[in-house]
Amino acid sequence: MPDLSLNKTHDESRQGEAFAPSATDSSNHRRRFYIESYGCQMNFSDSEIVASILNKEGFGATGNYEEADLVLLNTCSIREKAEQTIRKRLTEFKKIKEKKPGMLVGVLGCMAERLKSKFLEEEQLVDIVVGPDAYRSLPALVEEAGTGQKAVNVLLSRDETYADISPIRLDSNGVTAFVSIMRGCNNMCSFCVVPFTRGRERSRDASSIVKECYELFNNGFREVTLLGQNVDSYYFIDEANDDIVTFAKLLERVALISPLLRVRFSTSHPKDITDEVLHTMAKHENICRYIHLPVQSGSTRILQLMNRTYTREWYKAKVDRIREIIPGCGISSDVIAGFCTETEDDHRDTLNIMQYSRYDMSYMFVYSERPGTLAQRRYIDDVPAETKKSRLTEIVKLQNRLSLESNRTDVGKIFKVLIEGDSKRSSQDWMGRTSQNKVVVFPKKNLNHKKGDYVMVEVNDCTQATSLGELEE
Numbered sequence: 001m002p003d004l005s006l007n008k009t010h011d012e013s014r015q016g017e018a019f020a021p022s023a024t025d026s027s028n029h030r031r032r033f034y035i036e037s038y039g040c041q042m043n044f045s046d047s048e049i050v051a052s053i054l055n056k057e058g059f060g061a062t063g064n065y066e067e068a069d070l071v072l073l074n075t076c077s078i079r080e081k082a083e084q085t086i087r088k089r090l091t092e093f094k095k096i097k098e099k100k101p102g103m104l105v106g107v108l109g110c111m112a113e114r115l116k117s118k119f120l121e122e123e124q125l126v127d128i129v130v131g132p133d134a135y136r137s138l139p140a141l142v143e144e145a146g147t148g149q150k151a152v153n154v155l156l157s158r159d160e161t162y163a164d165i166s167p168i169r170l171d172s173n174g175v176t177a178f179v180s181i182m183r184g185c186n187n188m189c190s191f192c193v194v195p196f197t198r199g200r201e202r203s204r205d206a207s208s209i210v211k212e213c214y215e216l217f218n219n220g221f222r223e224v225t226l227l228g229q230n231v232d233s234y235y236f237i238d239e240a241n242d243d244i245v246t247f248a249k250l251l252e253r254v255a256l257i258s259p260l261l262r263v264r265f266s267t268s269h270p271k272d273i274t275d276e277v278l279h280t281m282a283k284h285e286n287i288c289r290y291i292h293l294p295v296q297s298g299s300t301r302i303l304q305l306m307n308r309t310y311t312r313e314w315y316k317a318k319v320d321r322i323r324e325i326i327p328g329c330g331i332s333s334d335v336i337a338g339f340c341t342e343t344e345d346d347h348r349d350t351l352n353i354m355q356y357s358r359y360d361m362s363y364m365f366v367y368s369e370r371p372g373t374l375a376q377r378r379y380i381d382d383v384p385a386e387t388k389k390s391r392l393t394e395i396v397k398l399q400n401r402l403s404l405e406s407n408r409t410d411v412g413k414i415f416k417v418l419i420e421g422d423s424k425r426s427s428q429d430w431m432g433r434t435s436q437n438k439v440v441v442f443p444k445k446n447l448n449h450k451k452g453d454y455v456m457v458e459v460n461d462c463t464q465a466t467s468l469g470e471l472e473e
């Protein structure tokens with residue numbers, strides 16, 4: 001599979017970050033595209049699918065939008081701030097377009113449906129709008145826009161999974177890759193736009209997932225992250241093998257490709273993650289000891305308003321089960337501060353469940369009302385901005401302490417680390433991750449290790465975000 005060696009501008013994060021190419025594909029393409037991805041890993045993975053579709057049509061990637069014939073923004077609607085960022089970016093591109101009229105600008109992803117008329121007609125910021133299920137139509141839309149017409153396809157599909165498309169790895173470190181296993185979501189969390197922007201849940205053909213992971217492994221990759229909005233509800237009827245493939249079975253199939261291939265996954269819904277999945281993780285050393293289990297709130301009353309369909313007690317029991325079946329498993333979370341009607345007691349419940357769960361890391365946000373969601377239609381966004389902010393500050397402070405405590409318990413222990421590349425600070429040091437997804441930095445010591453190698457590292461110090469160690473010789 002081609003690797004265009006593109007770099008993302010930020011470390012991977014689930015919300016509101018941009019990933020943009022920074023290197024140029026040297027192959028001889030007639031036209032160049034530039035793509036930035038905002039938001040979650042799913043979006044980043046989608047950009048790799050889009051890159052593959054464009055590549056087949058003769059487009060090569062560029063890291064410099066000023067030399068691009070086609071500029072694409074893969075957008076996220078989850079937070080208001082992400083939308084503001086996109087609008088600002090589009091205004092910048094509009095200025096370039098004034099000097100370079102032939103350049104086409106397109107918006108992909110979650111914002112496409114909601115803002116299509118605003119972007120296309122009212123503000124005239126873009127030429128092309130493509131929803132998450134319509135990427136195959138992008139080449140035709142580019143042609144249409146090239147004739148001066150506005151080109152739009154935001155139709156959602158019940159069965160599109162892009163199973164047959166081999167993504168082009170954007171910004172690849174050559175070691176870790178995302179593999180999309182399903183699309184859409186059937187849950188209706190009241191704060192979330194995903195069911196509206198990405199449509200109904202569909203699971204991708206299991207064999208195509210295993211094939212993609214196998215090819216990645218053969219191309220030198222050593223870690224795959226299986227991606228879906230709710231991976232535990234993965235369900236595929238494998239008629240060829242007369243089998244029903246659950247997420248646990250899929251995990252096992254991928255894990256069996258090679259013990260040298262690490263397997264991660266994201267995201268799990270607390271109501272759906274099963275003992276079968278946990279036992280499968282415990283059985284295979286190469287399935288990473290790490291689960292992203294978003295709690296969102298620690299208050300049962302707020303969880304009900306959020307339509308999360310579990311209680312605080314259910315969530316705590318799930319954490320206990322994980323710790324029982326997979327001792328030493330890392331757990332991370334998403335936390336929202338200041339959801340509609342949240343009281344000080346509800347907020348205390350959130351702090352309390354964070355402490356109970358001892359999260360290694362969390363993605364933490366103030367609640368931001370999104371148009372069209374159930375919460376927007378049913379509830380009043382009544383927690384004052386100042387209160388939201390101060391609650392978030394407390395949540396972040398607590399998480400920082402929990403992360404540091406968690407890292408301190410690793411000091412003096414030896415971990416198997418997969419080397420991902422040079423550390424950000426020094427080319428004399430490697431950066432890698434433990435099975436628990438913790439970042440470890442350690443001196444290279446002139447030993448002949450390389451990216452993609454597994455090494456044993458003794459952790460001897462840490463900060464809240466990083467462990468420091470020495471290679472075991």
Ligand code: SF4
Nearest residue numbers: 185187189192194229
């Ligand atoms: S599980 Fe809930 S929060 Fe996650 S994508 Fe689905 S609706 Fe949104």
